[in-house]
Amino acid sequence: MNGESSHARKIFKGKVEGLTERKPEAELVKSSSIESGTLLVKDGSEDAMDLDAGSIEHASAESNVKASLFKDCIGLCPFSRPCADVEVVSRDDDGNSSGCSQYGAMPKTSRPLSYTETRRMSNLTASRHWRAAPISKSGGSFRTDWKTKPRFRNGRTSYSCQRSQKIFPFKKRKFFDQSTLPPSDGAFHCEDIFNSSNKRTNGNDMVSATEASSSVTGQHASLDSRDCNVKLSIKSFKVPELFIEIPATATVGSLKRTVMEAITAILGDGLHVGILLQGKKVRDDNKTLLQTGISEDDKHSNLGFMLESRHAKMMSPPHTKNPSNLPFSAPGGITRHTTSLMLQAGISHASSVPAETNFSSSVGSDLGAVCSLAKASTTDKMSDSRALVPVPAIGRGALSVVPFNCKSMHPEFGQRRIRRPFTVSEVEALVQAVERLGTGRWRDVKLHAFDKANHRTYVDLKDKWKTLVHTARISPQQRRGEPVPQEVLDRVLAAHAYWSYRRQLVKAEV
DNA sequence: CTTAGGG
DNA sequence: CCCTAAG
Numbered sequence: 001m002n003g004e005s006s007h008a009r010k011i012f013k014g015k016v017e018g019l020t021e022r023k024p025e026a027e028l029v030k031s032s033s034i035e036s037g038t039l040l041v042k043d044g045s046e047d048a049m050d051l052d053a054g055s056i057e058h059a060s061a062e063s064n065v066k067a068s069l070f071k072d073c074i075g076l077c078p079f080s081r082p083c084a085d086v087e088v089v090s091r092d093d094d095g096n097s098s099g100c101s102q103y104g105a106m107p108k109t110s111r112p113l114s115y116t117e118t119r120r121m122s123n124l125t126a127s128r129h130w131r132a133a134p135i136s137k138s139g140g141s142f143r144t145d146w147k148t149k150p151r152f153r154n155g156r157t158s159y160s161c162q163r164s165q166k167i168f169p170f171k172k173r174k175f176f177d178q179s180t181l182p183p184s185d186g187a188f189h190c191e192d193i194f195n196s197s198n199k200r201t202n203g204n205d206m207v208s209a210t211e212a213s214s215s216v217t218g219q220h221a222s223l224d225s226r227d228c229n230v231k232l233s234i235k236s237f238k239v240p241e242l243f244i245e246i247p248a249t250a251t252v253g254s255l256k257r258t259v260m261e262a263i264t265a266i267l268g269d270g271l272h273v274g275i276l277l278q279g280k281k282v283r284d285d286n287k288t289l290l291q292t293g294i295s296e297d298d299k300h301s302n303l304g305f306m307l308e309s310r311h312a313k314m315m316s317p318p319h320t321k322n323p324s325n326l327p328f329s330a331p332g333g334i335t336r337h338t339t340s341l342m343l344q345a346g347i348s349h350a351s352s353v354p355a356e357t358n359f360s361s362s363v364g365s366d367l368g369a370v371c372s373l374a375k376a377s378t379t380d381k382m383s384d385s386r387a388l389v390p391v392p393a394i395g396r397g398a399l400s401v402v403p404f405n406c407k408s409m410h411p412e413f414g415q416r417r418i419r420r421p422f423t424v425s426e427v428e429a430l431v432q433a434v435e436r437l438g439t440g441r442w443r444d445v446k447l448h449a450f451d452k453a454n455h456r457t458y459v460d461l462k463d464k465w466k467t468l469v470h471t472a473r474i475s476p477q478q479r480r481g482e483p484v485p486q487e488v489l490d491r492v493l494a495a496h497a498y499w500s501y502r503r504q505l506v507k508a509e510v
Numbered sequence: 511c512t513t514a515g516g517g
Numbered sequence: 518c519c520c521t522a523a524g
Contacts, residue, residue, distance in 0.1 A: 420518095462513080
């Protein structure tokens with residue numbers, strides 16, 4: 001139908017050899033199921049991987065050596081397993097809904113945001129790198145875990161929806177200034193301080209902790225003269241406003257994820273803690289609390305914490321005359337930097353999955369982050385299908401909690417995509433796709449197995465394959481991350497060998 | 511835009 | 518995961 005044709009068009013458009021006369025997916029599926037156990041794609045393409053006897057014969061026809069090689073390879077690789085076609089639909093829903101689906105089972109409707117588009121946006125968004133100085137690669141240079149880069153703080157964040165183990169990519173910079181501020185977590189820390197009677201509501205500490213991104217600035221500071229410790233209870237932080245754009249058809253879960261991602265991105269680098277004492281910002285980080293007056297046991301000290309945009313100062317001058325473009329007026333409070341950002345949630349996923357249970361890998365598709373300044377003034381192309389949600393207008397509901405900071409996500413500063421480790425099912429999908437398509441056609445791999453996974457680019461897939469091959473070669477003890485079944489890794493090696501050989505073969509023939 | 515590789 | 522030189 002419509003979807004199918006569009007998809008077909010997509011495929012045919014490719015300049016991939018052998019695809020010229022390719023049958024539509026539906027056909028492929030059919031032949032696939034019919035020839036159980038055979039890795040089809042029989043379009044006469046040389047790229048097609050067909051490991052049934054026929055193809056072996058075919059190969060052997062070219063050279064005896066080839067034949068033997070093939071046999072070796074085949075004996076090793078279980079390519080011919082009659083597995084279902086796997087397509088990773090969208091990790092946005094992570095393991096839950098995700099997974100595999102028959103090609104035919106999932107209508108190939110046009111994607112709301114094409115991979116390419118997404119990519120383009122990403123590229124636009126990432127013009128500048130803030131990559132930290134490369135750390136010395138101890139020993140081997142193969143880094144399987146790209147996140148190990150210096151930029152992220154080890155997840156001590158405290159989002160309610162964040163999984164315990166999952167470490168979110170928080171950038172590591174001096175998020176807080178050495179002494180005066182309570183350590184990370186966007187909230188309080190010092191246990192000794194905290195377990196004092198200062199807490200207003202019992203049991204609320206946890207709540208406030210997990211809602212650190214909320215909107216209120218706490219301000220009570222009392223001095224415990226006995227031990228000279230300053231007790232602080234920061235109810236919550238007020239963060240810059242957030243502006244989110246998401247399709248009305250998106251699920252609540254995806255909204256949550258979108259917001260979460262926005263917050264994460266913001267906290268990742270764009271913010272720093274500011275301290276307000278009696279309405280005045282405390283700038284000198286080296287002064288002691290005593291010197292500053294924070295320690296005074298004064299009810300009126302009016303101490304406040306705030307999260308402010310790290311780049312605010314740098315940015316403000318050039319934009320001073322732009323506020324008119326903002327869909328909302330800047331509150332103008334000292335403690336808040338009104339910035340905005342538009343997030344395009346990926347797509348509305350038919351499958352509704354409780355977002356709470358799986359967050360990390362589900363963090364909404366690649367959200368192209370663009371400053372609404374730019375967006376608002378240019379076009380409303382998206383307004384037709386996406387609902388604008390001016391957070392401030394929603395009131396103090398859940399949405400009002402959404403902070404927003406354009407600076408940190410601003411294209412100018414480039415935002416590294418969040419790390420999204422491949423799940424085993426994704427790996428399987430990838431492996432299967434490569435088994436049949438080969439290692440030199442990442443775009444096709446993407447289209448076939450990760451069409452719906454907007455956050456997986458073909459480059460990602462290529463990279464993943466690279467690491468997979470590496471992983472498969474090293475000892476299991478050296479592997480990290482969710483363990484990939486050895487069987488799958490074996491397939492990786494087999495497929496890699498197979499296609500490598502194939503390549504050489506082709507090269508030799510030319 | 512895709513690939514292929516280095517970083 | 519990013520960046521880029523080559524196609």
